[in-house]
Amino acid sequence: MxxxxxxxxxxxxxxxxxxxxxxxxxxxxxxxxxxxxxxxGGVWSLPYGQSVTPAQYQSxxxxxNPQTWDAADLARRARAAGMRYVVFTARHHAGYAMWxxxxxxxxxxRSPYGTDIVRSVVxxxxxxxxxxxxxxxxxxxxxxxxxxxxxxxxPYRLGTLPQPTPDQADRxxxxxxxxxxxxxxxxxxxxxxxxxxxxxxxxxxxRADEIAALLRELQxxxxxxxxxxxxxxxxxxxxxxxxxxxxxxxESCETMNQSWGWNPSDPDIKSARSLITTLCETVxxxxxxxxxxxxxxxxxxxxxxxxxxxxxxxxxxxxARAIHDxxxxxxxxxxxxxxxRQGNFVHLFLVLRPQESVTVRGVHVRRVRDVQVMAKDRxxxxxTRAGVLEQLMADPEGELIITVPGDALDPxxxxxxxxxxxxxxxxxxxxxxxxxx
Numbered sequence: 256m257x258x259x260x261x262x263x264x265x266x267x268x269x270x271x272x273x274x275x276x277x278x279x280x281x282x283x284x285x286x287x288x289x290x291x292x293x294x295x296g297g298v299w300s301l302p303y304g305q306s307v308t309p310a311q312y313q314s315x316x317x318x319x320n321p322q323t324w325d326a327a328d329l330a331r332r333a334r335a336a337g338m339r340y341v342v343f344t345a346r347h348h349a350g351y352a353m354w355x356x357x358x359x360x361x362x363x364x365r366s367p368y369g370t371d372i373v374r375s376v377v378x379x380x381x382x383x384x385x386x387x388x389x390x391x392x393x394x395x396x397x398x399x400x401x402x403x404x405x406x407x408x409x410p411y412r413l414g415t416l417p418q419p420t421p422d423q424a425d426r427x428x429x430x431x432x433x434x435x436x437x438x439x440x441x442x443x444x445x446x447x448x449x450x451x452x453x454x455x456x457x458x459x460x461x462r463a464d465e466i467a468a469l470l471r472e473l474q475x476x477x478x479x480x481x482x483x484x485x486x487x488x489x490x491x492x493x494x495x496x497x498x499x500x501x502x503x504x505x506e507s508c509e510t511m512n513q514s515w516g517w518n519p520s521d522p523d524i525k526s527a528r529s530l531i532t533t534l535c536e537t538v539x540x541x542x543x544x545x546x547x548x549x550x551x552x553x554x555x556x557x558x559x560x561x562x563x564x565x566x567x568x569x570x571x572x573x574x575a576r577a578i579h580d581x582x583x584x585x586x587x588x589x590x591x592x593x594x595x596r597q598g599n600f601v602h603l604f605l606v607l608r609p610q611e612s613v614t615v616r617g618v619h620v621r622r623v624r625d626v627q628v629m630a631k632d633r634x635x636x637x638x639t640r641a642g643v644l645e646q647l648m649a650d651p652e653g654e655l656i657i658t659v660p661g662d663a664l665d666p667x668x669x670x671x672x673x674x675x676x677x678x679x680x681x682x683x684x685x686x687x688x689x690x691x692x
Contacts, residue, residue, distance in 0.1 A: 268339075268386060268446070269478055269489065269504060271580040273538050274571075275340040275388070276333045277508055277547040278376070279515040281351045282319035282366065283312055285552030290516030291348040294396065295404060295411035300494075303513055303521035308406045313397065315552075316351060320367035324554025326379035332564045334383040337571030337578060341380045342388035342449045342545060345373050345438055350397030354441075358433045361397055377442045388447030389438050393431065393483075394455045400427040416455060428462060432469060439473040448474075449491075450483040458484035480506075491545075496533060500540040500583055507537050508545040511563055517549040524559050527566035531667050534567075534578065535604040539593025541583035570667050573630035577602035577670045589616045599677065602629065605659070605669040613657040613671065620653040621679035628663045629670040635659060641684045650679045 279290050289297075289304040294312035297304040333341060346352050352362035354373035363372050377387050396404040400423040408417055419427060439445055448470050453461065467486045470477055481487030489504035496507050511530065514521040525533075530546065537544040548560050556564075571578065577595055584594030584601055590613075593604045603613065620639035627634050641653030657671060 267476075267478070269543065271582070272339040272386070272543050273578040273581070274336070274338045274534060274567075275342060275506070275543060275545045276329075276336075276338045276385075277390075277545045278329075278341065278343045278550070279347070279547055280344060280372075280550045281347055281349060281353065281516070282316045282363075282552075283349070284321075284517045284550060285315040285318060286312075287517060287519045287552075288312060289514050289518045289521075290344070290549075291392075291396070294349060296409050298411070301514060303518055303523070305518075305520065309396070309404055310406070312349065313351075316361065316366065318367065319363065319552075321372075321550065321552065321554030322368075324368075324372070324375070324550065326372075326375040327382070329548070329550075329556065330376075330379040330383040330385065332561070332568070333380065333385060335571075336564050336567035337575050338385065338546075339579070340386035340388055340446065341376065342390050342447060343373060343376045344390040346391055346395070346434070348392045348394045348396050348452050350395040350401075350403075352434070354438070356434055356437055358430050358437070359398070373438070374442065381443070386446040387442070387444065388449050389442075389445055390449040390451065391435065391438065392452035393450055393461055394452030395427070395431075398427060398430065400424070400430070413454065424460070432466065435466065435469060436473065439470060439477075445474050445477060448477055448479045448483075450480055453482050453484050478504075496536050496542075497540065501542070505541070506543040506545050507533075508547065509533060510547045510549075511560055515547055515549065517551045517557060525563075527563050527570075528667050530563055531567065531570055532604075532606045535593045535606060535668055538578050538581065539584055539595055539604065566667070570665070573665070574668075574670045577604070577629060577672070585615065586617070589618070590614075599624075599675045601673045601675070603671040603673065605664070605671065608664065609659045613659055615655040615657070615673065617652055618655055618673075619650055619675065619679070620655060620684050621650055621682050622675045622677075623655055623673060623682070624676045624680065625674040626655075626657050627672050627674075628659075629672050630665055631663060633663060635663065635671065639682065639684050646684050651684060653684060 289301055292298045293305040293307045294309040296306045355364040355371045356362050395401045402417050463484045463486050478488045479486050481490045492507050494509055512521045512524045534544045581595035581597045584596045592606050595602045626637045636658045638656045641651045645651040
C-alpha cells in the first residue's frame with residue numbers, strides 16, 4: 256500500500272484499514288450513565304442520555320475498581336473481528352484521566368483500581384498488531400481553571416458557559432499541553448490523536464497550531480483528526496455514513512446502540528446484520544468504520560456487544576478480502592449496493608436479497624473473467640449484455656448479469672467477487688437477455 260497515492264497524498268496504513276474499535280469508558284460506567292453528558296443535563300443527540308448533577312456524575316470516581324477488565328481479551332476480539340486499530344478515550348469531557356497523569360489527581364490511579372488503563376490498552380492492542388489511537392477531549396468540565404461546570408451553569412448552552420480569566424486560560428492550556436506530552440511520550444508509538452470537545456472555545460483560544468506542532472514533533476507520522484480546529488488529516492462524521500464519498504481520508508464513528516458509554520437505559524441495540532451492512536457501506540465509499548464498545552463498571556463488555564463482535568469475527572473470517580486494503584468501488588448507478596475494488600477485482604456486497612439476479616452496469620463486459628461467491632469459493636453463472644451496435648466493438652461497455660442461487664447467500668451480507676482481465680477476452684456479448692454463458 257505504500258507505493259500508491261490517495262487523493263494526492265502518499266498512502267499510509269489508515270488507507271485500507273477498513274475497520275477500527277472505539278472504546279468509551281470512565282468511572283461513571285459504575286452508575287450506568289452515558290459518558291460525560293449526563294452531568295450537563297444530557298444532549299439532544301443522545302436520546303437515552305440521563306440528567307444528573309455534576310456532583311452525582313463524579314461521585315463514582317472514588318469507587319472505580321474494574322476488576323474484570325481484560326484488555327488482552329478485548330484486543331483479541333478486535334483482531335478477530337477484523338479491526339486494525341483502536342482509539343481509546345484517555346480523557347473525556349468529564350475530565351477523568353484513564354492514565355497516571357502527573358498533572359492532576361482526578362485519575363484512575365487514585366481509584367481503588369490503581370492501574371493505568373491507557374497502558375493496558377496500548378500494550379494489549381499493540382501485541383495483537385493493531386495501530387494505537389488516543390482520544391483526548393480539549394474540554395475539561397472538572398478542571399479548576401477551565402473552569403469546572405457546576406449545577407448553577409445548567410442547562411448547558413453554548414455561549415453561556417463559564418469563561419476562564421486570562422491567568423486561568425494560560426494555566427489550563429499548559430495543563431492540556433502537558434497531558435498531551437505525557438500521552439505522546441510514555442506509551443511508545445501512537446498512530447492517531449483523536450480530539451473532541453473543540454466546540455466550546457474559539458479556534459484561536461486552543462492554539463491548535465501549537466498542539467499539532469507538538470504532536471508531530473513527538474510522534475512523526477501521527478494522524479490527527481479534524482476536531483482539532485484548523486488541523487486534521489481526516490474527517491470524522493459521527494453516527495452517519497455520508498451519502499457520497501467525501502474528499503480525502505475519512506472515518507465514520509458509530510455506536511452499537513445510541514450511546515457511547517455503557518448505558519443500560521438504552522435498549523436500541525443494532526442488529527449484527529445492520530452493523531455489518533454499515534461497515535460495507537462505509538468501506539464501499541472509501542472510508543473506515545470506527546465502531547464503539549463500552550465496558551461496564553466492572554470492566555466487562557455487555558453480552559450484546561460481545562455477540563456483535565463475535566458476529567463480525569465470523570463474517571470477516573470469510574470476507575476480510577473485501578474490506579481490507581481496498582478502495583471505493585463502483586458508482587451507485589452501476590450496482591444497487593456497496594462495493595469495493597482491489598486491482599482487477601470488484602467485490603459486490605448484497606445488502607439486499609436478490610430477487611432473480613444481480614446486475615452490474617457500465618463495465619467492460621468482454622473483460623469479465625470470473626464471478627464467485629467469496630465465502631464459498633463458488634463460481635456463479637453470468638451473462639453479459641450490450642447494445643446491438645456496441646457488440647461490434649472490441650471492448651464495449653455494457654451490463655453483467657449474475658445468477659445468484661438461494662443456497663449461495665450468506666446469512667448476514669453476501670459478497671460476490673468479479674474478476675476483470677486487463678484486455679478483452681474472446682467472449683460473446685448478448686444484445687438481449689439470454690442464458691448464462
